[in-house]
Amino acid sequence: MIIYFTGTGNSRYCAKILAEQLQDELVNSFHFIRESIAAELVSEKPWVFVAPTYGWQLPHVFADFIRESRFSGSQDAWFVMTCGSEIGNADRSNKALCKEAGLRYRGTLEAVMPENYIALFNAPEEDEARKIIAAARPGLERGAGCIREGRDFPGIQTGVVNRLKSSIVNKLFYRVCIKAKPFTVSNACISCGKCEAACPLGNIQIQNGKPFWGDHCTHCMACICGCPVSAIEYGRASKGKPRYQCPE
């Protein structure tokens, strides 16, 4: 079973490719995470978890979902992490996560996809994004081959810098960077409610026709990148930047 989490569609796209290649079922974790439901899933086929990289690790909300859910049938778990450039030493924390969840860790595959983190960086323009997406496909197909044949994903070389990024820097990143307060909405807002519906944490409420953000944000960028009229900004950081949604 292929289980994914996504903010802007990259991980859904990669999960779909894996599901096609492996002729396996595709499950979106959105509903479980949003409603705080511990999943009870059964599959004789291996578990494949697909998610973006947040601060050189799986998004904490997705790791918590895996930790709190029950997976019966197959015990084998492969991870595919989409990223803008690199996943650091996520391999180590995914291995530890499997131990906690009673799963057998079979490795983590890095899939470089377009950057979506417009609260800190720039997302590519559409043409560039399409090239990056096309370049990711062969690696995903090779990854599917490993899973089909029951082989571990090849190990990733990780030095001390990557270990620091995925541990101490990840903790600092969550503490310092991940907050909803800087989100604002302009008068261009058409009160469509797409931001509220897209938030995987149910952190946005429409009040008097405008979105209001609570404190429970994971910076997935679904609200700001999914706004059909680009009425949402993240302080000044997002001003003038292209919004990103996986076009596939």
Ligand SMILES: Cc1cc2nc3c(=O)[nH]c(=O)nc-3n(C[C@H](O)[C@H](O)[C@H](O)COP(=O)(O)O)c2cc1C
């Ligand atoms: C909060 C946040 C943190 C991120 N951290 C990293 C990172 O550590 N390394 C990296 O290469 N990309 C990072 N990115 C980029 C995303 O992992 C990448 O664009 C991913 O494919 C987005 O997936 P999605 O469209 O499924 O949400 C980050 C993006 C966000 C929103």
